[in-house]
Amino acid sequence: MPDENVTGLRPVHQRCSDCPIRHRAVCSYCAPAQLAELDAIKFYVDYAPGREIVGTGEPTKSLGSVVSGVVALQKILSDGRRQIVGLLFPGDFIGRPFEQRAPYDAVAVTPVKMCLFRRSQFEDLLTREPELEHRLLEMTLNELDAARDWMVLLGRKTAREKVASFLVVLARRAAVLEQARLADGLAFQIPLSRDAIAEHLGLTIETVSRQLTQLRKDALIHLDGARDVRLRDYRGLLEASGDDGDWDDTLVDSA
Amino acid sequence: MPDENVTGLRPVHQRCSDCPIRHRAVCSYCAPAQLAELDAIKFYVDYAPGREIVGTGEPTKSLGSVVSGVVALQKILSDGRRQIVGLLFPGDFIGRPFEQRAPYDAVAVTPVKMCLFRRSQFEDLLTREPELEHRLLEMTLNELDAARDWMVLLGRKTAREKVASFLVVLARRAAVLEQARLADGLAFQIPLSRDAIAEHLGLTIETVSRQLTQLRKDALIHLDGARDVRLRDYRGLLEASGDDGDWDDTLVDSA
DNA sequence: CGCCTGTTTGATCTACCTCAACTGCTGTGG
DNA sequence: CCACAGCAGTTGAGGTAGATCAAACAGGCG
Structure with a gap:
């Protein structure tokens, strides 16, 4: 099974051009020059299963892409009822640009490797590079469609x-x-x-x-x-x- | 009740700068010059309650904003079960740029006035004007959050x-x-x-x-x-x- | 006035939940 | 090497929230 090994706890540097999600992630439309910019500011973080990547309401200082593993987005009602509102696979994007707080938790369900950026740096890049924002819009529209499909499943x-x-x-x-x-x-x-x-x-x-x-x-x-x-x-x-x-x-x- | 009158069946021209949804819709970040571009290519269409604005799978040649009234986005299973996956109010955007077909129906639930653009013209503008795309991303992210909230409601x-x-x-x-x-x-x-x-x-x-x-x-x-x-x-x-x-x-x- | 459509209310039924017991796997320690 | 926790998953028995079926009711309109 191609369930990528987790590469220890310390960030490992990998060239964006060799990245396994190069052609699926938010960076997929980037030209080499833009890729170099991303390369310079990205960093990798590994999460063990069950670990929280983003917590509801807490200010998130970084956002980025799932490189390997599976992440669940979940919402919890005050009495403990839980709903997983999305599953994220390699290439999917986590985090909400231009918002301080996330309205959900993101939790690793398998060993997960994330490719992360500091929020402010990524937002700067996003406003400077239309390819990046364009791809993010496309991905967000896809997620919205998927969410609506899931609403039919849940409701009917x-x-x-x-x-x-x-x-x-x-x-x-x-x-x-x-x-x-x-x-x-x-x-x-x-x-x-x-x-x-x-x-x-x-x-x-x-x-x-x-x-x-x-x-x-x-x-x-x-x-x-x-x-x-x-x-x-x-x-x-x-x-x-x-x-x-x-x-x-x-x-x-x-x- | 401020339930806007429907202004007959033929398109009525209104200046974008006087538009009631000027500061909420996809055009809200546009500078006067960009607004003029939109002004030149937009057109209004009225829909009676129950009328379909977009049909599942059918190629849509136009997209735009709800000016007044309420629109329901719905999905229907083959045996007739129905789920309304979103309600759209004045200022909300209908239609998926860069995709020919919509995966849902949009139906007027009250008298509705739409401000529409031909798909190709709007897509051109979207790629030329970052403000427009930026606002659309912001709105789409908001809709995604709302959809996920609704998933909790439906599931739990x-x-x-x-x-x-x-x-x-x-x-x-x-x-x-x-x-x-x-x-x-x-x-x-x-x-x-x-x-x-x-x-x-x-x-x-x-x-x-x-x-x-x-x-x-x-x-x-x-x-x-x-x-x-x-x-x-x-x-x-x-x-x-x-x-x-x-x-x-x-x-x-x-x- | 009587029809039509949308809504409310009532009686029953059932899909799924809840509670509880059991199974099988994996790791640990004697 | 076996005993036995400990946990994830399965299976069973019974209860209940919401669906279904059915009837009454209310407002608008010819």
């Missing part, structure tokens, strides 16, 4: 549909990442605990577990341990997810 | 909390709009039918109705007809919404 889907939808999202990511066809046989890992899945889907642990075993019994997926999944009937899983698969198939074909 | 709140939260949002808007204090006695209208409220909150009509009468019986609000609300106990309503009111109170005081 059944437990079975929620779990199936979640697996479909992971399967798509895996297919893109491994250059594999999104089809039966594709294997991937669930990067979250049952607890975290439940908080992402607006369900309880038990319901998630039950739905997963049901999907297994229905021969849509194969489960090996708690986190290893292999697709047995992608078409069926897609149907179980409640989304009409029309536009989704075009994705498969064009990939 | 009870029916009572959902309805109370919805009323709090409307009350805040009314307070800002009417320069009034966000406190007991404040009156406002619900711009949505029970049906639309239910689709926004991930509930059914009946549950929305029951929760509203319960909030009335609990003396948190006064209800006059189906749409006129007056706050009787804002503090209590806030508590019923499930949000800790701490940061909210600072809003009240600073307003």
